[in-house]
Amino acid sequence: MSEAAIKIHQVHQQFGAKIVLENVSLEIPRGQTLALLGRNGTGKTTLIRILLGLLKPDSGSIEVGGCDPSREAVELRRRVGYLAEDQTMYGWMTAIELCHFLYPFYPAWNQALADDYLERFHIPRHQRIDQLSKGQNVKLGLTLALAHQPNVVVLDDPALGLDTIARKEFNRDLIEHLQAAGRTVLFSSHLLDEVEAVADAVAILDGGRIIRQSETETLRSEVKRIVVNAIEITEVSPPAGLLDVQRLEDQLILTIDGAADFVERLTELGIDHEVVNLSLDEIFEAFVIGRTHGWPQAGTPVVV
Numbered sequence: 001m002s003e004a005a006i007k008i009h010q011v012h013q014q015f016g017a018k019i020v021l022e023n024v025s026l027e028i029p030r031g032q033t034l035a036l037l038g039r040n041g042t043g044k045t046t047l048i049r050i051l052l053g054l055l056k057p058d059s060g061s062i063e064v065g066g067c068d069p070s071r072e073a074v075e076l077r078r079r080v081g082y083l084a085e086d087q088t089m090y091g092w093m094t095a096i097e098l099c100h101f102l103y104p105f106y107p108a109w110n111q112a113l114a115d116d117y118l119e120r121f122h123i124p125r126h127q128r129i130d131q132l133s134k135g136q137n138v139k140l141g142l143t144l145a146l147a148h149q150p151n152v153v154v155l156d157d158p159a160l161g162l163d164t165i166a167r168k169e170f171n172r173d174l175i176e177h178l179q180a181a182g183r184t185v186l187f188s189s190h191l192l193d194e195v196e197a198v199a200d201a202v203a204i205l206d207g208g209r210i211i212r213q214s215e216t217e218t219l220r221s222e223v224k225r226i227v228v229n230a231i232e233i234t235e236v237s238p239p240a241g242l243l244d245v246q247r248l249e250d251q252l253i254l255t256i257d258g259a260a261d262f263v264e265r266l267t268e269l270g271i272d273h274e275v276v277n278l279s280l281d282e283i284f285e286a287f288v289i290g291r292t293h294g295w296p297q298a299g300t301p302v303v304v
């Protein structure tokens with residue numbers, strides 16, 4: 001694994017009595033696109049604000065693109081591109097006026113690159129920003145976040161509010177372009193079916209903690225749904241990594257992280273089973289709302 005572009009170590013953040021981040025640690029290797037997943041209000045934006053130096057955590061250490069965000073604010077802005085959730089810009093300016101307004105702040109600003117993005121994203125250069133569509137606004141925000149050629153890009157729910165096609169187009173144009181350019185990208189999202197196509201890795205934030213971080217493919221290969229007969233399984237103890245148990249008539253539908261060992265056990269015991277691949281959406285759901293009670297007790301007859 002290459003050196004981490006983002007290092008988050010034991011970050012703790014609470015607002016009053018409410019603990020939002022509880023000793024969160026996360027490392028994102030250079031060049032990786034990582035999706036930060038979590039339900040509403042789990043602290044994704046709070047973590048992103050800490051990464052950007054907009055909020056100082058109660059404790060813990062952060063390094064983004066080699067900078068300490070709380071102490072190197074200017075250098076951090078040079079190295080990091082940031083698109084905030086629902087970002088608003090000066091509506092009375094045009095896209096090109098906004099570029100001209102911003103570029104003196106950034107020594108590495110590349111107007112030819114900004115022009116290229118404006119053209120690629122079909123953003124009219126001379127139209128007032130408040131007359132652009134929601135999608136064009138998001139893409140303009142991204143253009144401005146990338147024109148200074150940052151190595152690290154942080155996108156807070158960038159596709160929020162876009163329609164399905166616009167989101168897909170956004171993901172294809174933007175994330176894939178960033179990946180090709182070798183940038184490290186951290187983006188938060190709710191839209192798991194779309195995340196799956198673009199994220200090399202995911203981190204699931206829940207209950208103030210990162211409960212799972214993994215490369216997307218690895219997660220998909222390790223978390224499986226296993227369908228077994230409920231009666232046949234009464235003598236088997238629940239596996240480690242059990243995330244969810246559902247009953248459907250005489251069948252048990254189990255979602256297991258690290259399912260391979262359990263599958264091996266079932267095979268050894270001669271218990272019939274079916275292994276089902278899951279989408280990222282289903283995996284995420286099992287981690288955050290899975291319920292593990294309902295395992296049939298050994299020696300107890302199963303009522304169907």
Ligand SMILES: Nc1ncnc2c1ncn2[C@@H]1O[C@H](COP(=O)(O)OP(=O)(O)OP(=O)(O)O)[C@@H](O)[C@H]1O
Pocket residue numbers: 015020038039040041042043044045046047
């Ligand atoms: N400045 C603040 N003061 C008090 N509470 C805050 C503050 N900022 C965030 N919170 C609370 O912290 C929790 C996490 O908020 P945050 O915006 O980080 O979540 P999120 O995962 O980004 O949510 P969403 O997906 O809805 O955008 C919420 O309960 C929110 O109300």
